[in-house]
Amino acid sequence: MSDFLQMGLTGLSLGLMYALIAIGLTLIFGVMRIIQYAHGEMFMLGAFALYYWHAELGLPYWAGVAFSAGLIFCLGAVLQVVLFKPLQGKNILYSLAVSLGLVLIISGSGQLLFGTTTKGIPSAVSGGMLIGGAYLSYERIVISAVSIGLIIALWAFLRHSVTGFAIRAVAEDPQTAALQGIRTDRIHWIAFGIGSAMAAIAGCMMGTLLSIVPTMGFLATIKAFMIVIMGGLGSVIGALVGGLILGMIDSVITTTISGDIAIILSFVVIFLILVFRPSGLFGQNWD
Amino acid sequence: MLLEIRDLWVHYGKVEAVKGVSMALEEGGVITLIGANGAGKSSILKAVSGLEKPSRGEVRFNGQVITGRPAHEIVGLGIVNVPEGRKLFKLMTVKENLRIGAYLDSDRARIAKGIEEVFDRFPILREKQNQPAGKLSGGQQQMVAIGRALMARPKVLLMDEPSLGLSPVMIDEIAALIRELRASGLSIVLVEQNASLALQLSDHGYVLETGAIALQGRSADLLTDPEVARAYLGA
Numbered sequence A: 001m002s003d004f005l006q007m008g009l010t011g012l013s014l015g016l017m018y019a020l021i022a023i024g025l026t027l028i029f030g031v032m033r034i035i036q037y038a039h040g041e042m043f044m045l046g047a048f049a050l051y052y053w054h055a056e057l058g059l060p061y062w063a064g065v066a067f068s069a070g071l072i073f074c075l076g077a078v079l080q081v082v083l084f085k086p087l088q089g090k091n092i093l094y095s096l097a098v099s100l101g102l103v104l105i106i107s108g109s110g111q112l113l114f115g116t117t118t119k120g121i122p123s124a125v126s127g128g129m130l131i132g133g134a135y136l137s138y139e140r141i142v143i144s145a146v147s148i149g150l151i152i153a154l155w156a157f158l159r160h161s162v163t164g165f166a167i168r169a170v171a172e173d174p175q176t177a178a179l180q181g182i183r184t185d186r187i188h189w190i191a192f193g194i195g196s197a198m199a200a201i202a203g204c205m206m207g208t209l210l211s212i213v214p215t216m217g218f219l220a221t222i223k224a225f226m227i228v229i230m231g232g233l234g235s236v237i238g239a240l241v242g243g244l245i246l247g248m249i250d251s252v253i254t255t256t257i258s259g260d261i262a263i264i265l266s267f268v269v270i271f272l273i274l275v276f277r278p279s280g281l282f283g284q285n286w287d
Numbered sequence B: 001m002l003l004e005i006r007d008l009w010v011h012y013g014k015v016e017a018v019k020g021v022s023m024a025l026e027e028g029g030v031i032t033l034i035g036a037n038g039a040g041k042s043s044i045l046k047a048v049s050g051l052e053k054p055s056r057g058e059v060r061f062n063g064q065v066i067t068g069r070p071a072h073e074i075v076g077l078g079i080v081n082v083p084e085g086r087k088l089f090k091l092m093t094v095k096e097n098l099r100i101g102a103y104l105d106s107d108r109a110r111i112a113k114g115i116e117e118v119f120d121r122f123p124i125l126r127e128k129q130n131q132p133a134g135k136l137s138g139g140q141q142q143m144v145a146i147g148r149a150l151m152a153r154p155k156v157l158l159m160d161e162p163s164l165g166l167s168p169v170m171i172d173e174i175a176a177l178i179r180e181l182r183a184s185g186l187s188i189v190l191v192e193q194n195a196s197l198a199l200q201l202s203d204h205g206y207v208l209e210t211g212a213i214a215l216q217g218r219s220a221d222l223l224t225d226p227e228v229a230r231a232y233l234g235a
């Protein structure tokens, strides 16, 4: 019982972290129909932004999370305008090549600038509680609660704000969105920025709960893709559910059996989901 | 002239879709553009709306040249397009579709009033306001498409085959609506394959054949023109 509580909390926090990355990726895909391979690099840079802010400079933790999100929002928006916008409407292979190039450039420079040793970000919250023998750290609880809050905020933004409406409209049909007066180019960089910032916040979680290295982006991208495909391309809810599923598998199976089995089982679950629902759990048909 | 198109050309790569078309719409008038599949009707509306860049020619609105301006600016001028095939945001609710029609409007009270007006005009939409637009029947979807366009408070409505795929009853309803809109002072460019309907609803008609205007005149005259009757009215 106590094991389950502990594994459950670990799985939840891990799952929410995966979900944040995947929601960002699915948002970028949904709005722009491009595959952003360097999304994991935004996750990595977000983590190091908080690392330097909080661990090196000793500035306040939560302000650092906001700083990281803001910085990576700007980076994402600039990348969209400078690199991806000129390729809009061209063969998808161009943007694919650009994002792959970004992976190499960013993770390579990351290794040069940040060094190759593993780093951690000190806790913002200390202590924990014992429930029936299970130790639940406040840090994990607070971080999980904050990421749930963020996901709800994003959801509400997409559902209820005018810009959120515009993002959904552009995702569905950019030409018709333009006919409503929406500046699709503006929506593109906004969505790219928000998506990247989500990954950055996940990077902050990673640095706080686990540890970070400049090469961690690649695996994050792969995990995010697995989740997005499982949840359904372009679906925010799908990315959330998919992230939680993967997080729980990772936590429970790694603790009870082994990490290798957790990876294999993740693929089996995704495979089964796709057999029964080829466009993912919450997938729409993107013509 | 409220809207004037002069010597408009539209190319898709090497395909010449529109070849030197000129048309004019007076304030409060209704003109129609009829022609077979692929004649270039939608291409003309897209060029006016800023979705396609004309390769030659110009579009004037209130005397001002608006050729080549981006689509979002053209809507802002009051030229609003009801696209062929409705093109609703199918995953969004009926009400959200209407709301987004008023995207450029920042007056909340006016937006709420606009939505109420659409619901008064199409009571069935009030019932279905929270359903995804993609779940509605073809006729109801056309109501949403027109409602969404009205939310932008248009001066000119460009309607691309509003009767397409609708039942006869529904076509009558749309026809009545177009008469009503015109009576309220709206200027309309109506594109149709249903030529007799379009000519009955309009003052002036243009017959488009492979990208060029083959014939034009008062709609009442075109209705009785033997050539039009043979080619377009199935007589």
Ligand SMILES: Nc1ncnc2c1ncn2[C@@H]1O[C@H](COP(=O)(O)OP(=O)(O)OP(=O)(O)O)[C@@H](O)[C@H]1O
Pocket (backbone or CB within 6 Å): B012, B015, B016, B017, B035, B036, B037, B038, B039, B040, B041, B042, B043, B044, B084, B193
């Ligand atoms: N995006 C495009 N790319 C290439 N060719 C196009 C494109 N859109 C239209 N065309 C071509 O341009 C010509 C005119 O098309 P358009 O859609 O304007 O005709 P239309 O009169 O609206 O036809 P319909 O009654 O079928 O709607 C057609 O030959 C069509 O194949």
Ligand SMILES: [Mg+2]
Pocket (backbone or CB within 6 Å): B041, B042, B043, B084, B160
């Ligand atoms: Mg057409």
